[in-house]
Amino acid sequence: MAKKWVKFKRDFDNFKTQCIPWEMKIKEVESHFGSSVASYFIFLRWMYGVNLVLFGLIFGLVIIPEVLMGMPYGSMPRKTVPRAEQATAMDFSVLWDFEGYIKYSALFYGYYNNQRTIGWLKYRLPMAYFMVGISVFGYSLMVVIRSMARNANESTADGDDDNFVFSWKMFTSWDYLIGNPETADNKFASITTSFKESIVDEQESNKDENIHLRRFLRVLANVLIICCLCGSGYLIYFVVKRSQTFSKMQNAGWYERNEVEIVMSLLGMFCPPLFETIATLENYHPRIGLKWQLGRIFALFLGNLYTFLLALMDDVNEKLAEEDVVKNITRWTLFGHYNSSMENSTATPPPLDPADVPRGPCWETTVGIEIVRLTVSDILVTFVTILVGDFIRACFVRFMNYCWCWDLEAGFPSYAEFDISGNVLGLVFNQGMIWMGSFYAPGLVGINVLRLLTSMYFQCWAVMSSNVPHARVFKASKSNNFYMGLLLLILFLSLLPVAYTIMSLPPSFDCGPFSGKKRMYDVIQETIELDFPLFVAKIFGYVANPGLIIPAILLMEVLKMAGILATSTYIC
């Protein structure tokens, strides 16, 4: 009996390993291009898993209950396209801008009703919406930290020893479980690549240097790059300010409406290669150079994103001011409507058609729409860049080489190398935008899941068909903690705007699950008062006292320090 159990466990473990998606694809990429390119794909796969879980949470706990148990489309003002827009609501150009029918669907915040409980299950939707929003961040934080801890463990278990690099390569690199000749060829290729990587490492550490010239060049390069960063920040600020004047114009053309997204995407596309060319002045070891490149692109994207957000905040504040005006208009309209229908009969007056009720500006949906548009344009730019920059370029070099004056393959433009830093940062920032936008546009995570799925297949194909292995081959540092650290930073940075808006801005009065409340977090108060027995409310009242909270925070800090000390002594 025990034997059967052992066999079953073993078969199950094998089955689980076979279920890991895309494992063969990634191994193939790894044996042709080295471990750093493969680490990007492993990271992509991990992100896909995280996003899938987040999508499950949001879809199952927020979107499905509202769609199944909430009021249907057309029954309430917030769920209906206004009369004025109904003529154009199905146009493709309107839909592409995420207006029209898409704006008034479950994809965005504004669709959700503020009814405390819905359906026969008495499902508390506003509470669920709030808690899911928080748990998205909580889960992401937990998963990133766990991954970092696991990577840190692995790198110490394998020995951070660089003492026996070549010996280990020689004695332990063959995989004895390979039975397929083609796989064996792949393994040969990867062993050769790994030896070449180590040779490069050795050469780098043995090079002689002229210290002063090197330092001067490095300072110069950094100055140039800081100038570029400031320039791009100013450009975005300028463009966003201009877009506010455009939105007041009546006849804004396609370019004027999308100028902000276009400029941000173009900056994202052209600045990284610019940084790379400047970085050749610095002459670092490839692995260190990659880290600097990542840091710089990170600063670029961060600056762009925050400038964009600041401009968006201006917009939101304007909308809040507008809201008061609209609130009054709505009241008077309804009043007028009821009065006029009362004059004709004494029966209950017919309700005003939802499409005719004047609407508040609903700033949350606007924020959601802006972020979704930015994400979509980012996705498009990425795909087009890969298609043109890698595939079309490879086709051009291959086929025009016969009739061109100089050797296209050896000189300019030659085949592209896989840009690891650009792709990793694109992924990290995309995820940051998703985190920022998922509270205001629940459907955004679904869009991202689709994007990651297609991205995996598309990029694997592009890399195998159009890229060549790096001329300077180097190994990614064993711990992927650098990428995870970036991700953690972005998680906090994208949590800030959301937390700020939740805590300090009043929700719109006529759209979303928190409409009518003074602040969004009032929903917690309300749930505790109405749904839990009385003593729970009292306990929360006491616990929320600052006198208790501050010592609790201090205690957590102390425990964290103790934990860090304990693990660091373990590592040493």
Next chain:
Amino acid sequence: MGSRASTLLRDEEIEEIKKETGFSHSQITRLYSRFTSLDKGENGTLSREDFQRIPELAINPLGDRIINAFFPEGEDQVNFRGFMRTLAHFRPIEDNEKSKDQNGPEPLNSRSNKLHFAFRLYDLDKDDKISRDELLQVLRMMVGVNISDEQLGSIADRTIQEADQDGDCAISFAEFVKVLEKVDVEQKMSIRFLH
């Protein structure tokens, strides 16, 4: 030894193998059926050609050397006892074995014996040292013609430089053990034989 019936294992043999190698009764019978399925000539011994039919060994750069490790010095056939003796090196180390029996002979699957097995794969002339030439041969087998001779020579030199502690420009067994100190040999050099 013509018919299959006479090559069936006798209980005393199983007991002896169990004592020598530490495999369990069911593992021994299972491995015996594997042995007989490899033995195409049906004469109760395996030859080199029988091993080369296994695909994983055929494409392994060190495949020939591993096959050689099964055969005792100078012989061309290996019987079931010898087969089991070699396989015993790959038995996983169980926790309860680590503490018992410090007085008896070291079990065949101890860390030191596993490493010794690996060492013998590289040390072709059996002088208890891996010399530069032997390293070069291994490297040539592992990377084919993709890296130049000169670079291979530097890799071999670098490897010896890393591992050599007594300055004799060769890797002795003790130095080999030191090199692989941080590598989880017990886990990597173990096969989970089915019970």
